[in-house]
Amino acid sequence: MHTPDRDRRPGFGTLAVHAGQEPDPSTGAIMPPIYQTSTYVQKAPGEHFGYEYARVSNPTRTALEGNLAALEGARHAVAFASGVAATDALIKCLRPGDHIVASNDLYGGTHRLFRQVFGPFGIRSSFIDMTDPDAVEGALTPETKLLWIETPTNPLLRVVDVRALCDKARARGIDVAVDNTFATPYLQQPLALGADLVVHSTTKYLGGHSDVIGGVVCTNRDDWEEKLRFLIKSAGAAPGPMDCFLTLRGTKTLHLRMQRHCENAARIAEHLAAHPKVGRVYYPGLPDDPGHDVARRQMRDFGGMVSFVLRDETLEKALHVLSNTTVFALAESLGGVESLINHPATMTHASIPREERLKAGLSDSLIRLSVGVESVEDLIADLDRALAGV
Numbered sequence: 436m437h438t439p440d441r442d443r444r445p446g447f448g449t450l451a452v453h454a455g456q457e458p459d460p461s462t463g464a465i466m467p468p469i470y471q472t473s474t475y476v477q478k479a480p481g482e483h484f485g486y487e488y489a490r491v492s493n494p495t496r497t498a499l500e501g502n503l504a505a506l507e508g509a510r511h512a513v514a515f516a517s518g519v520a521a522t523d524a525l526i527k528c529l530r531p532g533d534h535i536v537a538s539n540d541l542y543g544g545t546h547r548l549f550r551q552v553f554g555p556f557g558i559r560s561s562f563i564d565m566t567d568p569d570a571v572e573g574a575l576t577p578e579t580k581l582l583w584i585e586t587p588t589n590p591l592l593r594v595v596d597v598r599a600l601c602d603k604a605r606a607r608g609i610d611v612a613v614d615n616t617f618a619t620p621y622l623q624q625p626l627a628l629g630a631d632l633v634v635h636s637t638t639k640y641l642g643g644h645s646d647v648i649g650g651v652v653c654t655n656r657d658d659w660e661e662k663l664r665f666l667i668k669s670a671g672a673a674p675g676p677m678d679c680f681l682t683l684r685g686t687k688t689l690h691l692r693m694q695r696h697c698e699n700a701a702r703i704a705e706h707l708a709a710h711p712k713v714g715r716v717y718y719p720g721l722p723d724d725p726g727h728d729v730a731r732r733q734m735r736d737f738g739g740m741v742s743f744v745l746r747d748e749t750l751e752k753a754l755h756v757l758s759n760t761t762v763f764a765l766a767e768s769l770g771g772v773e774s775l776i777n778h779p780a781t782m783t784h785a786s787i788p789r790e791e792r793l794k795a796g797l798s799d800s801l802i803r804l805s806v807g808v809e810s811v812e813d814l815i816a817d818l819d820r821a822l823a824g825v
Contacts, residue, residue, distance in 0.1 A: 447621060448690045455501025467498040469680045491668045495676040499683050506620040507633050509653035511660035514679060518636025519544050520672035521650030525612060525632065528662045529580055531557030536574045537583035538565045539795040540591045543784035565595045575607060585614045590742050590779045590803040591796055592717040594726025597733055601629030621693045622735045626655055639770030643685040643692055649674050692808060696739030699814060700806040704741045706815050712822050717742040741804045745825060752825045753800040759824055762809060762817040769805035774814055777803040
C-alpha cells in the first residue's frame with residue numbers, strides 16, 4: 436500500500452480500503468482476484484511460488500488476512516470458515532485439564548462449544564460476570580490457561596474492562612482472548628489494551644452484508660499464529676476464496692457503516708429509554724448504563740446493538756413485538772446493513788440452559804436489536820408500531 440508519508444501510520448479508513456492489497460500486477464485489477472483453485476503448479480518438487488495447496492493458503496485469503504491484521508493493529512491474522520471455527524481452533528490449542536474463565540453473558544454458540552464440545556475432552560469452563568474484577572479473581576485457578584472476554588457482551592451489552600483483566604491475567608501467565616465481534620476494530624482494539632488474541636465472526640460487521648460466513652483470529656504473537664496455521668492445515672476449517680473476496684468487499688466500508696450503525700443505535704436507545712412501554716434498555720451509550728464510563732475509555736463509539744425488555748416483562752408481549760415489525764426482520768445473526776430483531780432465549784442463546792440464562796440476567800422477554808443503516812425515522816416508527824400493540 437502506497438502512502439504519501441511512510442513515517443505516518445495510515446488512518447483507519449485508508450487501511451480498510453487498501454491494507455493487504457495491491458493492484459493485480461498482471462492485469463492492473465484494483466480488486467484482488469478470486470483465486471478459485473485447489474492446488475498450485477510447482478517449478479520443481481518442493482519448489483513453489485509461495486502456495487502449495489488451497490486448504491493451507493490461498494492468495495485471496497492472504498489479502499484478507501493482511502487487511503484484517505492491519506485493522507486490528509496485529510502482526511498476524513488467521514482466517515477461518517466461520518467465527519465458531521476460529522474459536523474452535525483456538526480452544527484446540529488447550530489440553531485436557533486446562534481451565535477457561537469466560538463471560539457468563541456471551542454468544543450461545545460459544546457457550547455450547549466450550550461446555551458441550553470441549554467439556555467431554557476435559558477442558559473445563561467457568562462462566563462468570565466479567566464486569567466484576569473480584570469475581571474474575573476468584574474464578575482463576577492454577578489450571579486456568581485462558582481468559583475469554585466478550586465486550587460488549589451478547590446480548591446484554593455489558594462492557595468489560597479489557598486492560599484491567601489483561602493485567603490480572605498477565606500476572607498469572609494466563610492468555611487473554613477477546614471476542615471483538617460486536618465492537619469491530621473500528622470501535623475497539625483489544626490487542627492495544629493488552630490482549631493476546633482477538634476473535635471475530637467476520638460474518639457480522641466485517642462482512643457487513645449478511646451474505647458470507649467467516650471468522651478470524653488476530654494476534655501479535657508468533658507462537659499463536661504458528662499453532663493456528665497448523666490447525667488450518669491439519670483440521671481444514673479454511674474459508675473459500677469467494678468468502679474471502681466478499682469479506683474484503685465488506686471491510687472497505689466498515690468505518691462508514693459503523694458510523695451509521697452507531698448513530699442509529701444511539702437514537703433508538705434514547706427513544707426506547709423514554710418509551711412508556713419499555714422497562715429497561717441495555718446500551719453502553721446511555722449515560723446511566725453501568726458500562727458507560729469504561730466504554731468511553733476503551734471504545735471509539737458505542738456500537739450498533741441495543742437490547743431491551745418491556746415494562747410488562749412477559750414473554751407473550753415480547754413475542755408480540757418480535758412478530759410485528761416490518762423494517763426490522765426477525766432473524767438470527769447481526770451486523771448487516773439491514774436491521775434485525777432477535778429473541779435470544781429461543782434463538783441465538785437457546786443452547787444455554789434456562790437457569791443459567793436467568794442467573795446471568797438474560798430473561799425470557801429480552802429483545803435484541805441489530806440496528807442497521809436504514810433511515811432512523813423509519814426504524815423508530817417500526818418499533819413504535821410494534822409496541823403500540825402491547
